[in-house]
Amino acid sequence: xxxxxxxxxxxxxxxxxxxxxxxxxxxxxxxxxxxxxxxxxxxxxxxxxxxxxxxxxxxxxxxxxxxxxxxxxxxxxxxxxxxxxxxxxxxxxxxxxxxxxxxxxxxxxxxxxxxxxxxxxxxxxxxxxxxxxxxxxxxxxxxxxxxxxxxxxxxxxxxxxxxxxxxxxxxxxxxxxxxxxxxxxxxxxxxxxxxxxxxxxxxxxxxxxxxxxxxxxxxxxxxxxxxxxxxxxxxxxxxxxxxxxxxxxxxxxxxxxxxxxxxxxxxxxxxxxxxxxxxxxxxxxxxxxxxxxxxxxxxxxxxxxxxxxxxxxxxxxxxxxxxxxxxxxxxxxxxxxxxxxxxxxxxxxxxxxxxxxxxxxxxxxxxxxxxxxxxxxxxxxxxxxxxxxxxxxxxxxxxxxxxxxxxxxxxxx
Amino acid sequence: xxxxxxxxxxxxxxxxxxxxxxxxxxxxxxxxxxxxxxxxxxxxxxxxxxxxxxxxxxxxxxxxxxxxxxxxxxxxxxxxxxxxxxxxxxxxxxxxxxxxxxxxxxxxxxxxxxxxxxxxxxxxxxxxxxxxxxxxxxxxxxxxxxxxxxxxxxxxxxxxxxxxxxxxxxxxxxxxxxxxxxxxxxxxxxxxxxxxxxxxxxxxxxxxxxxxxxxxxxxxxxxxxxxxxxxxxxxxxxxxxxxxxxxxxxxxxxxxxxxxxxxxxxxxxxxxxxxxxxxxxxxxxxxxxxxxxxxxxxxxxxxxxxxxxxxxxxxxxxxxxxxxxxxxxxxxxxxxxxxxxxxxxxxxxxxxxxxxxxxxxxxxxxxxxxxxxxxxxxxxxxxxxxxxxxxxxxxxxxxxxxxxxxxxxxxxxxxxxxxxxxxxxxxx
Numbered sequence: 001x002x003x004x005x006x007x008x009x010x011x012x013x014x015x016x017x018x019x020x021x022x023x024x025x026x027x028x029x030x031x032x033x034x035x036x037x038x039x040x041x042x043x044x045x046x047x048x049x050x051x052x053x054x055x056x057x058x059x060x061x062x063x064x065x066x067x068x069x070x071x072x073x074x075x076x077x078x079x080x081x082x083x084x085x086x087x088x089x090x091x092x093x094x095x096x097x098x099x100x101x102x103x104x105x106x107x108x109x110x111x112x113x114x115x116x117x118x119x120x121x122x123x124x125x126x127x128x129x130x131x132x133x134x135x136x137x138x139x140x141x142x143x144x145x146x147x148x149x150x151x152x153x154x155x156x157x158x159x160x161x162x163x164x165x166x167x168x169x170x171x172x173x174x175x176x177x178x179x180x181x182x183x184x185x186x187x188x189x190x191x192x193x194x195x196x197x198x199x200x201x202x203x204x205x206x207x208x209x210x211x212x213x214x215x216x217x218x219x220x221x222x223x224x225x226x227x228x229x230x231x232x233x234x235x236x237x238x239x240x241x242x243x244x245x246x247x248x249x250x251x252x253x254x255x256x257x258x259x260x261x262x263x264x265x266x267x268x269x270x271x272x273x274x275x276x277x278x279x280x281x282x283x284x285x286x287x288x289x290x291x292x293x294x295x296x297x298x299x300x301x302x303x304x305x306x307x308x309x310x311x312x313x314x315x316x317x318x319x320x321x322x323x324x325x326x327x328x329x330x331x332x333x334x335x336x337x338x339x340x341x342x343x344x345x346x347x348x349x350x351x352x353x354x355x356x357x358x359x360x361x362x363x364x365x366x367x368x369x370x371x372x373x374x375x376x377x378x379x380x381x382x383x384x385x386x387x388x389x390x391x392x393x394x395x396x397x398x399x400x401x402x403x404x405x406x407x408x409x410x411x412x413x
Numbered sequence: 414x415x416x417x418x419x420x421x422x423x424x425x426x427x428x429x430x431x432x433x434x435x436x437x438x439x440x441x442x443x444x445x446x447x448x449x450x451x452x453x454x455x456x457x458x459x460x461x462x463x464x465x466x467x468x469x470x471x472x473x474x475x476x477x478x479x480x481x482x483x484x485x486x487x488x489x490x491x492x493x494x495x496x497x498x499x500x501x502x503x504x505x506x507x508x509x510x511x512x513x514x515x516x517x518x519x520x521x522x523x524x525x526x527x528x529x530x531x532x533x534x535x536x537x538x539x540x541x542x543x544x545x546x547x548x549x550x551x552x553x554x555x556x557x558x559x560x561x562x563x564x565x566x567x568x569x570x571x572x573x574x575x576x577x578x579x580x581x582x583x584x585x586x587x588x589x590x591x592x593x594x595x596x597x598x599x600x601x602x603x604x605x606x607x608x609x610x611x612x613x614x615x616x617x618x619x620x621x622x623x624x625x626x627x628x629x630x631x632x633x634x635x636x637x638x639x640x641x642x643x644x645x646x647x648x649x650x651x652x653x654x655x656x657x658x659x660x661x662x663x664x665x666x667x668x669x670x671x672x673x674x675x676x677x678x679x680x681x682x683x684x685x686x687x688x689x690x691x692x693x694x695x696x697x698x699x700x701x702x703x704x705x706x707x708x709x710x711x712x713x714x715x716x717x718x719x720x721x722x723x724x725x726x727x728x729x730x731x732x733x734x735x736x737x738x739x740x741x742x743x744x745x746x747x748x749x750x751x752x753x754x755x756x757x758x759x760x761x762x763x764x765x766x767x768x769x770x771x772x773x774x775x776x777x778x779x780x781x782x783x784x785x786x787x788x789x790x791x792x793x794x795x796x797x798x799x800x801x802x803x804x805x806x807x808x809x810x811x812x813x814x815x816x817x818x819x820x821x822x823x824x825x826x827x828x829x830x831x832x833x834x835x836x837x838x839x840x841x
Contacts, residue, residue, distance in 0.1 A: 020454075021454070022452070022453075022454035022784060023783050023784060024431050024779060024783065025779065025780065025783055060422065063702070065701050065702045066702065066769060067422075067425065069700065069702060069769045069770075069772060069773040069776075070425050070768065070769055070772045070773075071425050071426070071428060071772065071776070072427075072428025072429075072772050072773065072775050072776025072779060073428075073776055074776065074777075074780070089780070090428070090776065091426070091428045091429070091776065091779060093426045094425060094426050094428065096423035097422075097423055097425055099423075100422055100423050117714070118711060118712065118713075118714045119714070120714075121713075121714025121715075122710055122711075122714050122716070122717055123717075124714075125670070125714070125715070125716050125717045125737075125738070125739060126717040128669050128670050128739065129670055129717050129737050130717075132669050133565075133566060133668055133669050133670045133737070134565065135561050135564045135565065136561075205420070206420075237564065237667060238561065238564070239557060239560030239561055239563075239564075240557050240560070240561070270497070270500075270501040271485070271497040271500075271501065272494065272497035272498040272500070272501040272502075273501075277494055280550075281493065281494060281547075281550070284550070287550075287553060287554045287557050288554070307557065309553065310553070310557070336502065339502070340498075340501055340502045340504070342504075343502065343503060343504030343523070343526075344501065344504045345504075346504055346523065347457060347504040347505065347506070347521065347522070347523050348504075348506075350455045350456065350457050350523070351457060351506070351521060353455065354454070354455060354457070354784060354786060
């Protein structure tokens with residue numbers, strides 16, 4: 001059980017506190033309900049670029065990092081398709097420093113031209129380093145627009161194209177800030193050796209006077225059901241072919257999410273999973289074979305990803321994966337497989353919650369989904385998955401018409 | 414949108430490094446040291462088995478990492494698939510790793526599965542079968558990863574760095590070539606394993622809630638074998654041939670960025686200046702607010718990240734600076750790195766900047782000892798390099814008291830970038 005207390009400020013900021021006696025540190029996790037799905041299709045990569053700007057100083061904080069370091073803390077952030085998430089971990093007697101810093105950049109960020117110019121350049125280099133200068137680095141730049149035709153999940157958080165970042169202007173940046181960085185769009189979660197009442201009092205002091213702003217309801221085009229197989233083939237300077245197969249599935253809160261999360265663990269979560277055993281060891285088609293959920297809040301994807309062994313025909317490899325997936329739609333997984341997945345879930349969950357920072361994030365994320373209590377109730381949602389549900393869910397999901405395929409092949413020189 | 418009233422910022426409480434005490438050690442009946450790290454809050458135990466079986470001990474290239482990776486590919490009692498099924502069914506995580514100096518197996522298990530998983534760990538460590546089929550599959554996979562690595566500027570840059578630092582005939586510096594995969598055999602790894610994976614060549618750390626519960630279990634599965642009879646194989650002294658100064662260029666065609674690595678010889682961990690040098694390094698390139706990050710990322714925007722490291726292997730210390738930059742920025746980047754070093758050798762750092770670094774270190778150390786799992790990883794450095802149980806007590810003292818004058822002196826003594834070798838891996 002992860003116990004916590006909740007409170008909402010008058011301006012709409014939601015606050016969650018979890019007392020963890022096992023650490024001398026405290027983590028503040030501030031989640032903003034803004035991700036790359038909230039971007040204009042002509043100005044993608046914005047939420048992430050904005051995340052960089054959040055470290056560039058604010059009205060009362062010339063250099064964001066300095067007070068964090070002086071307080072003995074560390075901090076970072078990430079952006080994905082759904083959210084932008086900031087966290088600071090510091091000795092618990094310096095908690096108020098973190099709250100001061102987060103409140104100051106929520107309301108008074110420095111958005112000068114020069115800061116923007118530098119961070120555009122840094123993010124451009126990040127784009128190059130992580131996506132362009134890596135073998136296989138552009139796979140997800142290719143997959144998203146193949147699988148999504150309407151929903152903004154069609155571009156990754158880094159953006160569709162480097163040019164979108166290069167032409168970002170400060171008017172748009174300001175607009176993004178006003179629209180998304182308000183107390184009512186945020187969830188602040190605090191975990192560590194701190195008493196909830198003390199935290200609520202400090203949060204009121206630092207965030208209480210930030211004006212509330214009107215929430216503009218999110219209206220996103222919903223992705224229509226896919227009803228034909230999609231396939232692209234690309235040639236790149238890589239040593240081995242890679243096969244990607246992506247199937248549309250439900251939302252993060254759907255029953256299918258839990259069923260398929262457990263199923264993908266059975267298939268490839270560990271070395272004795274079906275895919276490593278059958279596709280890698282026995283049939284020797286792949287050198288690795290992985291399947292996982294993309295995990296977004298709106299309907300997401302189940303993604304198979306496998307690097308082919310030299311000499312394997314990619315069509316044959318794809319047929320072998322499809323064969324395994326078809327079996328799931330008719331034959332129940334074994335009791336031993338289910339039992340293994342449940343044991344693994346139990347230990348991985350405990351392992352993850354050794355870190356107060358992980359608990360802080362998880363609480364905030366569940367609150368965004370609807371209820372922070374989800375951190376505790378999701379155990380049952382996993383443990384109650386039955387073999388019958390796995391058959392139904394597989395039959396619904398793993399159909400050829402619901403599949404987007406990438407054949408990523410070595411250049412023929 | 415402005416805040417209604419500006420408030421006095423909160424006062425920063427100078428962070429403390431917390432409890433850095435070295436843990437209790439007990440011995441199994443055959444002498445294997447077991448370090449116990451308690452105060453866990455959940456019913457998980459992390460047990461690590463560390464062997465002096467890293468790359469430096471190998472006579473056949475890649476024997477150390479291959480022997481380590483093959484541990485879970487089958488034992489005398491179980492084939493690979495059955496073995497992994499047994500491990501995974503317990504919910505445990507078994508991670509093997511081998512680096513230049515040591516090889517290890519980490520097991521993380523639910524306390525209630527302790528007995529089962531420890532038995533499996535013993536089987537994996539002392540009775541692996543190294544089957545030919547699995548070996549061939551592993552090598553195929555490695556070849557594929559090797560070929561992928563040929564296109565990564567960061568990988569090539571790192572390899573060239575170690576080659577320049579240690580020399581190509583030294584296991585620390587030797588760069589793998591495609592041919593090498595033909596020469597490694599199961600008999601070579603079998604030999605490596607029987608020489609180095611022995612109770613008299615290992616130690617164990619146990620971290621979690623009530624770590625003492627593991628002692629009788631470890632006694633059952635790890636107290637046999639080789640008591641007192643074994644003599645550590647005599648290893649030839651390694652010769653390090655550090656490259657002469659100057660530019661080394663490694664072409665990675667079509668890359669849109671270049672890896673830049675600069676480095677030179679440093680000092681060993683027991684050198685009286687080693688800890689002070691850690692502080693000096695932090696200022697130059699050891700954290701987000703370092704001189705290099707502020708200049709080259711935050712002012713110039715040449716890179717997503719740049720950092721510097723002061724480290725030491727057994728027998729050789731080194732200083733390194735590393736980054737990935739757009740091809741057209743690499744000369745400017747090297748110039749700016751040299752400029753920052755010159756500045757730190759010429760002008761003393763301010764007390765303000767030094768305070769940031771001091772406090773940041775205290776927070777870092779507190780996090781390194783935050784909970785038994787982190788502590789277990791932290792103390793490995795002390796054990797592996799025999800730096801003394803009071804290493805962190807001394808380190809905290811150094812960080813707190815080192816003066817700006819001393820830091821300047823350290824830059825003058827150890828950061829002579831004219832002695833550097835500069836590696837660029839990227840497009841022509």
